[in-house]
Amino acid sequence: MKRRAFSIAAGAILAGVLGFAGPAAAEKVKIGISIPAATHGWTGGLNYQTNRTVDAMRKAFPDVEFIVAAASDPNKQVNDVEDLVATHRINALVILPFESEPLTEPVKQVRKQGVFVTVVDRGLSEPGIENLYVGGNNPQYGVVAAEYFKRKFPNGASIVVMRGIPTAIDNIRIEAFQKALAGTKIKVLDMQYANWNPDKGFQVMQDYLQRFSAIDGVWAGDDDAALGALEAIKQAGRQDKIALLGGSGMNRVVKAVMDGGSPIDADIFYPPTIIIPAIGLTVLRSTTQAPVQGRYVLDSPLITKENAGDYYFAASPY
Amino acid sequence: MSDTALVVRERAGLRGALGAAGPLVALLALVxxxxxxxxxxxxxxxxxxxxxxxxxxGIIAVGTTFVITAGGLDLSVGSMSALIAGLMILAMNTLLPFLGAGWTTVLLGMGAALLLGLLCGGLNGLLVVKGGVDAFIATLGTMGVFRSVLTWVANGGSISLDFGLRSxxxxxxxxxxxGVSFPLLALLAVSVLGEVALRRMRFGRHVAAIGSNREVARYSAVRVDRVRVLTYVIQGVCVALATLIYVPRLGAATPATGLMWELEAIAAVVIGGTALNGGFGRVWGSVVGVLILGLIQNxxxxxxxxxxxxxxxxxxAIIIIAVVLQQRRKPR
Structure with missing residues (x-):
């Protein structure tokens, strides 16, 4: 932290000196990266992947300067974005919005000032603001979950669902999930928020197990919540009777799917690694003028024993 | 009000028994x-x-009762628990190759957790009492520090206990x-100890006297600084004890571990009839408060x-109703 502050300060002084020395000196390209702080497992992984990518990029592109800011709430993120533009005078912004609505207007202002804008994962509320969008496929996430249960229970079943943290993403996934299940014999008994959190997942699952004597399947929405739910199901001794699905590709869960023998036999790919192409494309655009406008959407396929090897990152903390 | 607190405290035992109905009524209604x-x-x-x-x-709230009764506040308990959980798991995983997956490793991990709780609580106490930093600010600071250190140690992800140790x-x-679970037995033991220490022992009377009026307590030859630091140490040890129970449940610590536990503990303490600005506390009330919060979720x-x-x-709404109920019954 201290070292980074120092290098930023040193960079600023250096830039000042160069500015005086001669206007001919090539200016450093500055890329600001604004992401949510590690409030749950997935964002934890996001912070890890961001720092890892930035470290690699710093070595590969010494002329590019990176400023990373992690915000613990949407309001702080708006401040971060303003600081990146006003004090760091960035040329490009890579942003994973905490929430769509509150960040839309501030990012629009950034774009107006001629900054190249890359939006990651959570889209803004107004189309056409960003130059580049990189994201996972949230409706597909819900659909893949629904397909999983449809395939598992062709003759119908009773399932319970855990929602995430109340956000636009959660709504999109759940809507797509319900739509894909419409008209089938799969009945959703109840939905509760488990905040993509293992402790909450454990608690909600314990109560579901008390409330419903027959549960065939659980969609925990996220692997953190699924791991909590798994302990509750084990405690009740019902692990052979309940199909449990999480989502997002946490390495521990992908490993369990790969090895087999776990009550969790599948996962949905939606990893925090999506920040990597977002940073990469933005750097390439700034250094090589690569025309990379548009949308770059990564699939969210089902991870099964057969393909789990492709999605397993042993060193990742998530 | 405060000058007579020491005298009033003697009668509080009887009055407490009569006015106790508040949180119990709320609990019964929820049941x-x-x-x-x-x-x-x-x-x-x-x-x-x-x-x-x-x-x-519940175990955390027992410690919180001491801190609040002495007129203090500790916002760091949730973060402290996350940090202790993470370091306890790391300690056990590190010892594993030397000692094997057995009780020796687990017990050493538990010992490390208790020591860490002692240190974290002591740090809070010294910052507030010796450093003169307002309790709200000091523990708001350590709240950020503890959780960030865990997030840093965990690289933003989770720290998982080895599967052998987990079983x-x-x-x-x-x-x-x-048929009585170990965590429940631990809660019973801690709350009985806490209730006795706070209501039947000199230490407890000193805690309440300090919360009532620190200056008067000082003139009454109460070792104010020492007692105040001790309340934070008790809180730290309670957090460590709670973490000993938390870790075996899911076998992992994440940056989201213990999120909002400080507010749950404070809410439980107030629901249970302890005065938020200090001077009067009852441990069993805090435990009832925690049960009320748990039942609502359930x-x-x-x-x-x-x-x-x-x-x-x-x-x-339930929290507010529970507090209103117990205030009606408590002549002030």
């Missing part, structure tokens, strides 16, 4: 509500689940004797009573 919405509510499994789950914040430690949360999950969007509103 009846639960039984009405779902027959499974009174099932032994459900009762055991809720009580065992509540033991974690060794698992009975700490899931096991029990005569009832919401067991029923379609309210939309999940409104869970927080329901919880907030």
């Amino acid at each position: 009846l509500l639960g039984a009405a919405v779902n027959p499974a509510f009174l099932g032994p499994d459900n009762i055991s689940n809720v009580l065992t789950r509540s033991a974690i914040v 060794v430690a698992r009975p700490i949360y899931y096991g029990g004797v005569f 009832i919401l999950n067991l029923s379609n009573l309210v939309s999940p969007y409104l869970n927080g509103a329901f919880q907030g």
